[in-house]
Amino acid sequence: MPLPLSSQDLLVAIYYGTPIACFVYFGLAFSFTVCTLQTQDSGMNRQRGRRGLMITLILALAATYFYLLACTAIFTAQSLALYDTESPAWYPYYPTWFLGLVAEITLFVLSDTWKYPSSMFELVCIIIQSLRAGAFVALPMICLGLRGNISRPYDNADAERQALLSKRLASNTASSDENGYGSIETEDSDTADNTSEAGSEDSWIAREQQSKDAIAKRLKENGNWFTYLNGFMIFLPYVWPYQSKRLQIRALLVGGCLLASNALHVLVPRQMGKMVDSVDAYIKHQPGSSDSVPNVWLPVLGYALLIFVSGGACLGWLRRWLWLPVEQYSYDAISTASHAHLMNLSSDFHDSKTSSDLTQAISGGRSVPNLLETVCFEVVPMFIDLAVAFAFLSTIFGPLMGLILVVEAVIYFYVTTKLIAFRAGKRREYIAIYRKEWNVAQQSLDGWSTASLFNQIKHEEDRYSLAVKEHMASQVSYEMSTQALGAVQGAIMTLGLIGALFLGVWQVSRQGRSIGNLTTLLAYWAQLQSPLQFFSTILRTISYSLMDAERLLELFQTKPTVIDRPNAAPLNLTHGEVEFTNVSFAYDKRKPTLKEVSFSIPAGKTVALVGETGGGKTTILKMIDRFYDVKSGSIKIDDQDIRDVTLQSLRAKIGVVPQDPMLFNDSIMSNLRYARLDATDEEVFEACKAAAVHDKIMSFPDGYSAKVGDRGVKLSGGEKQRVAIARAILKKPELILLDEATSAVDTETEVQIQDGLKVLCRNRTTFIVAHRLSTVMRADRILVVMNGEIVENGSHDELLHKDGKYASLWSKQISVKPNDSRSRSKSPKRDGDLINDLSMTQQTTTLSKWRRK
Structure with a gap:
């Protein structure tokens, strides 16, 4: 019916x-x-x-x-x-x-x-x-x-047996946020185990795992990919040229080129089909027929023209020419912004990071434009091509052909994703074993003398040979997994092509479709293979770019802890009086570094900070220079809280000679002039003469043009310290901070340097950190710092008479027993004899002479 x-x-x-x-x-x-x-x-x-x-x-x-x-x-x-x-x-x-x-x-x-x-x-x-x-x-x-x-968990077991805290909660409790500086945040146990395992194999794998963990953690915090990706909008001003209409027009024209390229992906196969149909019609044309002779040359020229336009010599070159200035803008903007952000972060950040981490963060910023380029130039065009292919082939061959294409694309993406995940484990193992071979070889060569001394050359040979064999075995497994991925992808493409050809041939043979339509199908299918086969590379590129962008995002979200307060004024330094009032500070809240430190230094005086290592002496100098801010209390210079003045004006008034001077890999002259960029050569020479290093520099083959190497490695410790002193003299600061300024020089050189320091410190408030007490015995005041507290305060003679911690330190350095020191200190005459005896040493004589002058 x-x-x-x-x-x-x-x-x-x-x-x-x-x-x-x-x-x-x-x-x-x-x-x-x-x-x-x-x-x-x-x-x-x-x-x-x-x-x-x-x-x-x-x-x-x-x-x-x-x-x-x-x-x-x-x-x-x-x-x-x-x-x-x-x-x-x-x-x-x-x-x-x-x-x-x-x-x-x-x-x-x-x-x-x-x-x-x-x-x-x-x-x-x-x-x-x-x-x-x-x-x-x-x-x-x-x-x-x-x-x-x-x-629920408590339904499966007795409640009495359940842990009071979950595993993760317990681990996080053990490492609470109250740890402050230097604290370590505990991740999930699985993540921690994976990272630990990776770290035991290779540091590169550990860093990669940490980056993945950071992405997973941020994703979980944001709740979805939309919010997660929205966090990267912070990079938009550095990627999109807001201030340049010219670059914006170029970027829009690049988008037009992409759409034209997608259109050509359709027009080229279509024109090829027309060309084949025209040739077929010309062959079938009967001589003498009333029908006009088909024109075969115009379709051929059209096809050749479309091939030229779609190639790299025309559309590809135009797209690259349009995009290159936009790419350079992004590179310039994000590189300079990340470097400037790093340079403006506080000491607590730089003290907890290695140079490689910072360099990696800056270089990782360049992956953000690359990520944008990958998405815009590869991912989006790929999906546009697939959508156009679905519509185009459905129009010519019916909806069944479009469905075949969709099913094949879905299967291709699914299988490729699964195989890439499987291959990632092989790749991880391969990289770890490859780097293990490299490390074994490097360690063996670097430790050749040790291996020779212990007669273990054969052992090193066997160890390296085993590492090479492991590398070769892992390479075979990794290469085969790569080939398996390609083979499966090829099989999927072949099965899809067979289905499409069966449908196309059936329609040509049974439904009167032209040969050109079948040719169009073949040409179009060949064009679709490239974006699909490139899918695995795109996944890996996006994954690595996202890791690098995650590092840079974390960097940009890090804020400096030492900043200028609103309406901060420049430091008005008139005398140079420094006052500490109940200053407390801690790098880690669990262990205070300074405890209620209070003292006052009159203008133009010299104060020495002595005591055992780790007591807090260098920290006091850092607090004056505002590398860190006090947790409580205040530091004032001429009755001005240093937190209320600008950092630039504060540090412009302070000259520092660190214990371990850092020099740039440049000429000696450039390193010296770094203290004052407008200094003349004569001023540099005078500063070096005052620091007793001028003659030494002139003895070098290249003189002041000599390169010092990375971090000054080509100079001795004493030479680096004298260069650092010359820099401080050249700066002509109002406040002087000397942190073991003469610890790496011999006694004769120290005599010469002290004359230079006399010029530097005259009428300037000076802080000296020293372990060699004979170098500070003539300071106006000596502060004994122990465990973050000032336990003694006074001049050299006063502290010796107190017979306390300073006297104990003094007696140890001059090889006099504390009991002898106590017995001598009971008599003023004996104490004076002790001072006279010490004055017989060359160091004490020189320093006494310097102080008398």
Whole structure:
């Protein structure tokens, strides 16, 4: 009994529209769950038995739709998504099952077959439809049962046996945020184990794992990919040229080139098909026929022109010419901004980072423009090409051809992603073993003398040989995994091509399609292989760029702790009086470094800080220079709190000679002039003469033009210290901070340097940190710093008479027992004799002479 036309149209619409609607909805909904991290819920569903039943049921549904490729694709995708998702969100699944149930019931009711089955085939179809309807009903019921039976942790065990704190909470409690500076934040146990394992194998792998952990942590904090990626908007001013209309126009023209390139990907195969059809028509043209002779040369020229335009000599060159200034702007802006941000961070940041980390952070910033370029020039065009291919091939060969392409692309992306994840483990192992071989070779060569001394040359040879063999074995495994990836990708592309060719050849042979259409299909398919095959490279590029961008984002989100206060004024230094009032400070809150330190130094006086190592002497100097801010109390210079003045004006008034001077890998003259860039050569020479280093520099083959090497490695310790003293003299500061300024020089050189320091420190407030007490015995005041506290305060003679900690330190340095010192200190005459005896040494004589002058 024929159905009315309206009912027939409804059946066709349901038959073809339902799978398309399900496919589109599930793709969008599942993508949304992935982007919002709903598949990583903490309440993870591990009831594999019921999920396995659901997957089996869904695959059975897909098998019953063998004659309808769209339904097969959607339910196969659902089974794969359910298999790969540990904690699935169910709203992408429910509507598809409901639509499937409604569609089956509607088709069943509108069709009269179920009333009068005329053959065994129709009876089988009725049974299959009934089974489908039952499956669509059973799936949500199983799902609801699966969700309802999730057991809570305290239901599975006795509450008395449960830990009071979870494992993660306990670990975080052990490392609370109150640790402050130097504290270590504890990650999840799995992450920590993985990082530790990676670190034991190779530092590069450890850094890579830490970057991945940082991305995962930030993703979890943000809750979804949208918010996570929105955090990178901080880089937008450095990537997009807001201030240059010219560069903006260039960027827009690049977008036009990309769209033109996508259009050419369609026009070139289409023109090739027209060319083949024109040649075919010319061959079939009968001489003497009334029909005009087909023009074969115009399509050929059009095809050649399109090939030229789409190639690198035209459109590719134009796109690169337009984009290069925009790329250089991004490189310039983000590199200078990251470097400037690093230079303005405080000492607490730089003290906790290595140079390689900082360099890696700056170089990682350059990956942000690369990430943008990858997404805009490779990822977006790839998906545009796929969408255009779906529409174009569907128009020429029907919707079945477009569906073949979509199914192939989905399978290709899924399989490639899984194989890349598998290959990542092989790659990790290969890199670790390769770097192990390199490390073994380097250690053996660097330790040749040790190996020779202990007669272990053969052992080193065997050790390196074993490392090489491990490298070769790992390389074979890694290369085979790479080849397996290529082979599987090629097999998927081949199967898709076979399906497309079968459909194309059938339409050409049975439905009268032209040979040109088949040629267009072949040419277009060849163009689609490149973006699909490039998918694995794009994934790796985006992954590494995202890691580097994550490092830079963390850097940009780090704020300096020592900054100018609002309305901070320049330092008005008139005399140079320095006052500490109840100053407390700690690098780590668990261990105070300075405790309620108070003292006052009159203008122009010299104060020495002495005591055991680690007592806090150098920290006091850093506090004066505001490398760190006090936690409590205040530091004033001429009654001005140094936190209320600008950093630039404060440090412009202070000259520092550090214990370990750092020199740039440049000439000696450049390093000296760094203290005052406008200093003349004569001023530099005078400063070096005062520091007793001028004659030494002139003895070098290149004199003041000699390179000092990285961090001054080509100079001795004493030479570096004298260069640092010359820099301080050249700066002509009002306050002087000397941190073991003469610790690396001999006694004769120290005599010469003291004369230079006399010139430097005259009428200037001076702080001297020293362990050699004979160099500071003539200071106006000596502060004995022990465990962050000032335990003694006074002049050299006063402290000796106190017979305290300073006297003990003094007696140890001059090899006099404390008991002898005490017995002598009882008599003023004996104490004077002690001073006279000490004055016999060359150091004490020189310093006494300097102080008398």
